[in-house]
Amino acid sequence: MTEARSEQVLRVDAYPTHEVGGYRVRAGKPFPFGANVVPGGVSFSVFSDQATSMTLVIFKRGEPEPMAELEFPEEFRTGSVFAMTVFGLDHENIEYGYRADGPYDPVSGHRFDARQVLSDPYARLISGRDVWGVEPDRSRGYQYRSRVCLQDFDWGDDTPLGLPAEDLVVYETHVRGFTRHPSSGVTAPGTFAGLREKIPYLKELGVNCVELLPVFEFDESDNMRSNPETGEHLFDYWGYNTVSFFAPKAGYAATGRYGMQGDEFRTLIKDLHAAGIEVILDVVFNHTAEGNEQGPTISFKGLDNATYYMLTPEGYYFNFSGTGNTVNCNHPVVRNFVLDCLRHWVADYHIDGFRFDLAAILGRDLDGTPLPNPPLLEMLAYDPVLRHTKLIAEAWDAGGLYEVGNFPAYGRWAEWNGKYRDTVRSFLKGDPGVTGELATRIAGSPDLYSTRGTSASVNFLTAHDGFTLADLVSYNDKHNEANGEGNNDGANDNNSWNCGAEGPTDDPEINRLRTRQMKNAIAILMTSQGIPMLLSGDEVARTQQGNNNTYCQDNELSWFDWDQVDENAELLRFTREMIAFRGRHRELRSTSHPTGQVRESLGLPDISWHGERAWQPDWSADSRLLAVARCGTGDDDVVYVAMNAHWEAHDLELPALPHGRSWHLFADTGAEAPHDIRTPGGEPELENAGKYLIGPRSVVILVGRTPDPEL
DSSP: OOHHHHHHHHOTTSSOSEEETTEEEEEOOSSSOEEEEETTEEEEEEEOSSOSEEEEEEEETTOSSOSEEEEOOGGGEETTEEEEEEESOOGGGEEEEEEEEOOEEGGGTEEOOTTSOBOOTTOSEEESOOSTTOOOOTTOSOOSEEEOOOOOOOOTTOOOOOOOGGGOOEEEEOHHHHHOSGGGOOSSTTSHHHHHHTHHHHHHHTOOEEEESOOEEEOGGGOOOBOTTTOOBOOOOSOOSEEEEEEEOGGGOTTGGGTOHHHHHHHHHHHHHHTTOEEEEEEOOSOOTTOSTTSOOOSHHHHHHHHHBOBOTTSOBOOSSSSSOOBOTTSHHHHHHHHHHHHHHHHHHOOOEEEETTGGGGGBOTTSOBOSSOHHHHHHHHOTTTTTSEEEEOOBOTTSOBOTTTSOOTTTEEEEOHHHHHHHHHHHHTOTTOHHHHHHHHTTOHHHHTTTOGGGEEEESOOSSSOOHHHHTTOSSOOOGGGSSTTOSSOSOOOOOOTTSSSOOOOHHHHHHHHHHHHHHHHHHHTSSSEEEEETTGGGTOOOTTOSOOTTOOSTTTSOOTTHHHHTHHHHHHHHHHHHHHHHOGGGGOSSOOOOOEETTTTEESEEEESSBTTBOOOSTTOOEEEEEEEOSTTOOEEEEEEEOSSSOEEEEOOOOSTTOEEEEEEETTSOTTTTBOOTTOOOBOSSTTEEEEOTTEEEEEEEEOOOTTO
């Protein structure tokens, strides 16, 4: 018996049965989908319900024309899945795609065009946009090329961290923008590797979770607009326009040109985990880069348009995303696609959680009707692979569905709390009639999450979409002219206040007030119950010069300017100490909403409200002052937070403390640095234990504890 024959006996699936186009092939395995290395070859598997035929198109890497086109024999089709194993391929040096033939009948939802080469929806790697910003060769018919990916990364003993949700401090950032600025000092600016070099900064800041704006492959060059003032071409910088859902963006990798983006990203995740920092991905399943009937055909549209997209009875695209199309997320096939995708990122990349863009769409039926029990959301909540990952919803969509507090949670989902953002912003401005709702928001929004606990609320004041914190206190109006849309894009209801001058000013009083307002915002955010989320750069007063929609600004409007770490060291120090303070006080991170029940150990309720007079909060419409005291169990400190949005100072009567405890001053945003904040645990005792003068537009934080004899 020859050696080859011997192998055939041992591996009955490792020898060809057919020859197609000069290549030795056999029927592939329908599952898993995508291109998977098998003994002796590569198994290709792709779904299409309505295609009449399917052809595998293989390119030598980088070549414009195919090296082979292999039509799937009819007997290689199982149900609606075409699967074929091709032997003898140099899988590290090929690119592939599909031609799907079938009816072109848009009214019936079918847009097959066998002239198009289509990306594999399950491709683990994509080439064609390997280096950020390089103008693509648009004469090529196949722009986004699928590649085979090896599963040989050495994770060592790394696994997702599984930090308790209530302990998270989330830091939302952009892979490119975090280190692209010339001041970053990293060896590979704007990449996964560059971000990895900044892990010590994140560690020192104290955050324990980074939430990355989209890292799935997208095409930064698909924005056709230019800056009307400079003529500069504008990019799709944020990346909310997914081309391929299983592939990390090659242009975010220093090694993307070598096809090593997967391992570079894995190395970043592994090192973040080693530093105790979780990784959450911002994922976009509500729409794709294919747009509406006028958009390009990349993948879904040519493989099975009627399955993957919500279509009107006339065959047009429903547009609940505001971007042209809407993914048909609750179609059974698409549900499985989303599930497979998320499992892939957890299993193959050790991702700790996901934030779902416009997640309300995921609860819509095939015709757009909101479902009372959306099967996709339920599947994600109970899936065994995703069982311990964080699931965070942006609980609204562009079709008017707003589900903050009502998102189908299945005991698992948290939400970006837009009502928290709006209320705290309004209070900080000094708007009347906000004090009562402020109390609800900082107590973990029990009106929204009474059965879900405080960790259902992701509290935030700023995010990528909107003003930065520095701009929130520097601009009354958006200034988006550089986006080339006539300043018509971006939100108009920002609840911002410029403190007396629009934009930059040399007025020292205004600048001091702005710094104080930023400290006030961070102090309230870090002492609220719920999961705090900080926008990258807010800790050093990063500005976008009033642009509240920098989706297309790949420049200093969006990048983190590392010179500000030194220039705004005062705010950075304040933020670090506030994060550390939150970590020291369990009562701020309680998963239960406070009830007012008295803690027997101290004789104080778990939460109490105060005004100028202790135990007498002012809930009137004119009130702009509120104080809250939180009391934990056992030997925990009592934490007292007074928030004054009034433009006048007020004398505070402090509640009395039991058992020899006294008030110690942690923070007073009205004081000049370095007296604005202390290191947690090192707070000095108040000389006048019964009173404290809180300055105009200031936040004061006290801790009630027994005096430390060493202080």
